[in-house]
Amino acid sequence: MKFNKASISASYCEVFGSSEEPLVVRSPGRVNIIGEHTDYNDGFVLPAAIDKAMYVAIGKRDDDRILVYATQYAEFFETSLDQVKKIDQHWSVYVLGVVDQLLKGGSVLGGFNLLIDGDIPIGAGLSSSAALECATVFALNSQFAKGLTRAEMAHIAMLAEHEFAGVKCGVMDMFASLFGRHDHVINLDCRSLLYEYIPLNMDGLKMVLLNTDIKHSHSSSEYNTRRQQCEQGVAWVQAHVPQVAALRDVTHEMLCSYVLPKDNTIYRRCKYVIEENNRLLTACVDLKKGNIAELGRKMYASHRGLSNDYEVSCTELDYLVNQVRTNKGVLGARMMGGGFGGCTLNIVREEVLENLLDSITSAYERDMGKPLSYYVVSIENGAELIPDRKLFKI
Numbered sequence: 001m002k003f004n005k006a007s008i009s010a011s012y013c014e015v016f017g018s019s020e021e022p023l024v025v026r027s028p029g030r031v032n033i034i035g036e037h038t039d040y041n042d043g044f045v046l047p048a049a050i051d052k053a054m055y056v057a058i059g060k061r062d063d064d065r066i067l068v069y070a071t072q073y074a075e076f077f078e079t080s081l082d083q084v085k086k087i088d089q090h091w092s093v094y095v096l097g098v099v100d101q102l103l104k105g106g107s108v109l110g111g112f113n114l115l116i117d118g119d120i121p122i123g124a125g126l127s128s129s130a131a132l133e134c135a136t137v138f139a140l141n142s143q144f145a146k147g148l149t150r151a152e153m154a155h156i157a158m159l160a161e162h163e164f165a166g167v168k169c170g171v172m173d174m175f176a177s178l179f180g181r182h183d184h185v186i187n188l189d190c191r192s193l194l195y196e197y198i199p200l201n202m203d204g205l206k207m208v209l210l211n212t213d214i215k216h217s218h219s220s221s222e223y224n225t226r227r228q229q230c231e232q233g234v235a236w237v238q239a240h241v242p243q244v245a246a247l248r249d250v251t252h253e254m255l256c257s258y259v260l261p262k263d264n265t266i267y268r269r270c271k272y273v274i275e276e277n278n279r280l281l282t283a284c285v286d287l288k289k290g291n292i293a294e295l296g297r298k299m300y301a302s303h304r305g306l307s308n309d310y311e312v313s314c315t316e317l318d319y320l321v322n323q324v325r326t327n328k329g330v331l332g333a334r335m336m337g338g339g340f341g342g343c344t345l346n347i348v349r350e351e352v353l354e355n356l357l358d359s360i361t362s363a364y365e366r367d368m369g370k371p372l373s374y375y376v377v378s379i380e381n382g383a384e385l386i387p388d389r390k391l392f393k394i
């Protein structure tokens with residue numbers, strides 16, 4: 001299947017009975033090379049936008065209605081600008097959460113039709129929800145000429161996720177979707193939002209996502225709990241070192257003095273974050289030197305920390321990482337994203353790719369009792385209005 005301006009416009013015109021061409025926006029999903037659960041601790045992340053994206057087509061209405069169509073569910077949702085409310089567990093939250101933020105910020109919007117399509121697998125940890133929020137804010141910004149910067153749009157999309165989807169996430173996913181650059185990773189400082197693009201030289205290598213096809217129902221509450229545990233750790237340190245604002249500022253010595261004596265679990269959570277930030281900073285040096293082997297070792301170390309100390313992995317994710325750990329053709333592997341399911345990210349030598357996929361899919365089915373899906377992804381640009389005739393393949 002291919003998405004392009006013509007096909008998405010045609011669906012839009014058919015679904016809404018419109019004769020006017022809509023604006024079409026593409027906003028991609030993301031991978032994160034290293035730096036997990038560091039974004040909401042004012043730390044560093046290393047994400048990149050991928051070749052799987054959410055697409056929205058938008059057109060103005062003459063009234064104040066909001067009419068949204070989700071192609072994937074073949075479902076309409078209708079409301080009006082003065083009735084924007086969240087409906088728990090419903091896909092409309094990602095669109096309405098953005099509208100709500102724009103209205104709260106004083107933006108004057110009109111009614112609109114919005115068609116949603118895309119090829120980011122849902123629940124696979126590739127940030128389909130952030131991509132939809134970013135596509136929505138990008139589309140509204142273009143349609144109603146709001147003049148928002150990409151950083152402002154990332155912030156709005158993040159607040160939409162907090163308030164309507166109920167996940168107190170950091171800014172990483174939105175930033176990657178909006179700022180992605182072809183064949184580059186983004187080294188983002190989540191405190192200052194300063195960033196640099198680092199070229200990702202994948203000669204002879206492939207980036208492979210192995211999808212557990214698991215999404216634990218408690219993942220968003222566990223995510224919020226991890227964030228609270230980090231904040232608790234910071235509060236204990238702050239009582240002694242007031243200039244500390246986030247885990248980003250905390251040293252291992254501070255943790256040992258002020259957190260370890262109070263609570264071992266919180267100590268381990270905070271320790272992981274501090275180590276992960278350090279891993280990321282040195283991983284950027286590896287990347288700049290083209291030393292993917294060393295970067296890969298850090299990915300395995302990151303997984304150990306996420307599994308043992310931060311405890312956001314699960315049996316299936318650990319299984320997939322353990323299966324490739326001794327394979328010389330896999331330079332690095334780790335769970336990716338919030339955890340409790342989703343995908344592992346693997347850096348794989350091209351020559352072993354086919355064998356690896358054959359053996360791991362059958363092993364997973366045999367040992368975990370379910371099929372394994374996988375995606376070989378490339379690194380692409382961030383959100384954009386799709387011009388006529390531009391093709392994106394999956």
Ligand code: GLA
Pocket residue numbers: 035036037038039040127169170171172173337338339
């Ligand atoms: C999810 C969140 C991100 C980030 C990751 C973990 O993807 O949306 O903000 O915290 O988990 O690194």
